[in-house]
Every structure is written in structure tokens, then in C-alpha cells.
Amino acid sequence: MKVVVGLGNPGAKYAGTRHNIGFDIIDYCAKELGVELDQAKFKGVYGTKVINGEKVFFLKPLTYMNLSGESVRPLLDYFNIDIEDLVVIYDDLDLPAGKIRLRQKGSAGGHNGIKSLIQHLGTDKFKRIRVGIDRPKNGEPIVNYVLGTYHPDEREAVNESIVQAAKAVEAWTEKPFLEVMNQFN
Secondary structure (H helix, E strand, O other), X not given: OEEEEXXXXXXXXXXXXXXXXXXXHXXXXXXXXXXXXXXXXXXXXXXXXXXXXXXXXXXXXXXXXXXXXXXXXXHHHHOOOOHHXXXXXXXXXXXXXXXXXXXXXXXXXXXXXXXXXXXXXXXXXXXEEEEEOOOOOOOOOHHHHHOOEOOHHHHHHHHHHHHHHXXXXXXXXXXXXXXXXXXXX
8 A cells, every 4th residue: 555645735725826736736646547535534635546556545634734744644554554655745945846856755844744744754764756836036935935826937837747746656656666766856
């Protein structure tokens, strides 16, 4: 079994914002792969699908970003899933909009959702798909920027990053994450 977690904030107020790119990717995967996100448990919504012989959970924590670990840890514990079989998808200010970067471990890098996961999982050694949202221009506060919507000139690159991240998730059901990293980085 594998778990794919997309980080974001619940509610219409946050839909389509940069900080919700993880939710957008889970929604895209669900649509493309025919996954019903119809289970409400573990402070989140999730669905499952067998892909390439592997049962995969797609989870959107509904705890708000800063408490994401409160959703992920209970799901892993309940289904007895090893952290080795977890990948987390989230926004990254240090990558240009539209760029994705896969990693096997790392620090939180100032991302509060990742801080929560590290705290609840007890390790920073979990797989990630970081999705670039770029940094704000003209001195815009970071909070306003990440909770804001994309500029029209970013939309095409962002849409491509959603497709690429979904392809990376699907590839991970067939081959080791290191190979997927080499393919998508």
C-alpha cells in the first residue's frame, strides 16, 4: 500500500490558491485515475484505487496546512503503512512556478505543513514532490502571496506542473522512487 498526500487548506476561500497546489494535484489524480475521494476519516478526505497492482490512498488533510500531520499519522497507523510508502505533495516558494522537484527527505524549509508532518511522523525521511509557486514580487507579504491565486501568465506552467506531478505519482506505483526522481527531476 502507498499513500499520496496533497497539502492544502479546506474550504472555498482557499480553492485555487498557490498554497493548495497539493489539493489540486490530488483532485487531478483522482479525476484522471477514477478515484472517488469519498471517505471522510482521519481529519481528511481520501479515496483508494489499485494502480499497477498497488493499493494507493489519495489523501487531502482537512486540518488546515499547519496541522497536516494530525491527519497523515493516524491514517498510516490505522492501515499499518510504513513511512517509506508515503509521498507528500506541496507548494514550494524556492522553485519557479511550474517546476517540480522530487526528494526522499529533507528539512521543512520553513513550510508549516511539512513542519507538522515531521513533528507527527518523528522523522524528515519521507518522500516529497515539491511544486514550484515562485516567490512574491514587489515586496508582497508571503502569507498574502501563498494564499493568493495565480497570475494569468503563470497558469500554463502551473497546469503543466500538476500533470507532471500526477505522472510522477503514477510512475511511483511501478518503480522505485529513486528512478522516478531521476525521470522527473
